[in-house]
Amino acid sequence: MSRPVSAPRGTRDLLPKDGPAWSRVEEIARDLSSRYGFDRIETPLFERIELFSRGLGESSDAVEKEMFRVSGAAGGVEEQSEWALRPEPTVGIVRAYLEHGMHVLPGPQRLWMIGPMFRYDRPQAGRFRQFVQWDVEVIGDPGPMVDAEIIELGHRFYAEAGVTDVIAYVNSIGDATCRPGYRAALIEYFGAHEARLTDDSRRRLRVNPLRVLDGKDLDPELAAGAPRSADHLCDACRAHFAAVQALLDDLGVRYEVDNRIVRGLDYYTRTTFEFFVAGRRGQQQALGGGGRYDGLVELLGGSSTPGIGFGIGIDRTVLAAAEQGVTLTAGTPLIAVVGADTDALAFRLKVAAILREEGLRVRVDGSSRKLGRQLESAAKLGARFAVLVDPLLADGIVILRDLEASEQREIRLDEVPGAITM
RNA sequence: GUGGCCUUAGCUCAACCGGCAGAGCAUCGGAUUGUGGAUCCGAAGGUUACGGGUUCGACCCCCGUAGGCCACCCCA
Structure with a gap:
């Protein structure tokens, strides 16, 4: 046997023995998408770089250090163009929404997609440079009901995939009205204690103060005393968040409010959430996450339109089910x-x-x-x-x-x- | 992007102080005289991740590269 060429770093092959579990999880995602009234959309694996830098924010990790760039070459001739493989699905979907004038279609647009995402970061267990996400987006629905609806959808997905003990950590990070005030409060607070911050936190304090909060390097005492987003919400955001929680309570969905859930992308507003297996929180093994992005459509050139969605990792769901001893099968005998x-x-x-x-x-x-x-x-x-x-x-x-x-x-x-x- | 540990057959691992690279499992073939998982016999499978150095001689010591794992960063 001659030396085999190995797969690129941070990628792996889906082998026949893994097939049934993957097929089953994807089948559940497709089925739930349909049952919850979502329509399929498919966008390209690569987009113009500026779409991501504009939509996700220059200072986000996804843009700053995880962008997977590709350059075009046709017939040996370099086109003077560069693209980026998508690190997340939302901005591509919003781009398609705008490009095809979907705002004139009846009702809020409820869209779903399953496909690979790419982030050029250091591989680790459960983390790859290419991974598969199931994504749902609701564009054009401002009300709190849809927030609760999709968090419940996430829970239903894990339950049907056999993953137990899943909990959603939820938070509200405010909107254009109240976020500046919260930002200022954070800058004032952490600025006063700058000596106790690490270099990285200090840097983030300047470019994106909210993200100082979710750093593991943060002094627990300092974190405990930090301004809480919930205390700085404007009346509209406060009412929205209260309504979301009330709806989740009524649904009996397992969740916990955690003001450190600020998310790494700049487009989020109001509701943010991440799914974890209870007790696995410290291992950076989020099963999924998402939130509301009421400013993104406008940021990308549309009229002011609210949106909300989540991305759920197929890889990590399969992994979590396996770790819990669940055998997923698909197909007939x-x-x-x-x-x-x-x-x-x-x-x-x-x-x-x-x-x-x-x-x-x-x-x-x-x-x-x-x-x-x-x-x-x-x-x-x-x-x-x-x-x-x-x-x-x-x-x-x-x-x-x-x-x-x-x-x-x-x-x-x-x-x-x-x-x-x- | 930073740091630590690691890499020998498809898998899990041996190989004394630097002295001829091996086993179990899995795979394939045969037998057990026409219905499977057992047992027995046999075969195949290796540039010891890759490249260089030291040495009479390197799986073993040194340097580099790649890849994996773990902890950060961040997420799915």
Whole structure:
């Protein structure tokens, strides 16, 4: 064997053994998107760099140090253009919303998408340079009900994927009216204690004071005494946040208010939230997160339009389910067609074709090995049933063997689908 | 982007002080005289991550590179 080329750093291959769990989780996401009344949208994996720097904010980590840049070359000629692979889905979706005049469509736009995102940061367990997110966005709905609705949707998703003990940490970071006041309060407070801040926090205090709060390096005593966003909300934001909490209470959704949830992107306003498995908070293993972005549409050139959404990590959901011992499966049981007559390959293939036509999942053994070996292979491949064809049996009759129960019976071929779907 | 630990067969790991690279599992073939998971026999699988240095001789010591893990930063 020659030296294999390895996958790029921070990426990995989805292997056959991982397939069923991934398929199942994606299936749940698609199904819930539909049940909650979302419509599918698909945007490019790359966009103009300025879309991200404008939408996410120059000082955000995603733009400042995690941008995955690609340059265009056609026929060996460099086009004088550079793009960035999308680090998150929202700005691309808002761009499409504006570009296609979707604001004239009836009702708030409820959109969903599943696809890879790219961030050029240092790989770690559960963190990759390419990862897959399920994303939902509601554009044009200002009310608190939709905030509660999508947080509940997130919980429902984890529940159906078998991940238990999920908790949403929620916060409100205010809007254009009250955020400046809160910002000023933070600058004043941390400015007065600048000696106790790390270099990094000091830098953030200048470019984005809110983000000083979620630094792990922050002196706990200092954090405890810091101004709380909830105390600086304007009346409208305060009422909105109170309404969101009341709705979550009524729904019985598990959540906790945490004023350190400020989110790394600049576009957020009012409600912000992150999903964690309870007790796993310290490990930077958020399962998902999102929030309201009432200023983003306008920032990208549209009229003032509210929005809210979340991104949920498919990778981390699969991982969390596995860690909790959940086995996720997708698809129907596998059937192996084997033959006692080692020469009658045409017969085996025909039987397989008939079963496949009925929608069954079938592998057919084309070897001339004896029956025992064929059954052994079938079992190793994970087949639940084996269909034995033998010219000595009457026309249209096969043997259906249950490989788990080690039971078998003669059966008419056309009765096989009914017999195995029970 | 910063720091620490690590890298030997597909997987999990051995190999004494620097002296001929091995085992288990998995895979494939055969046997157990025409129905699977057991058992037995056999085969295949290696540039010891890659490149350089020291040495009579390097999986082992030194330097570099790449990749993985962990802690930061930040998130999914």
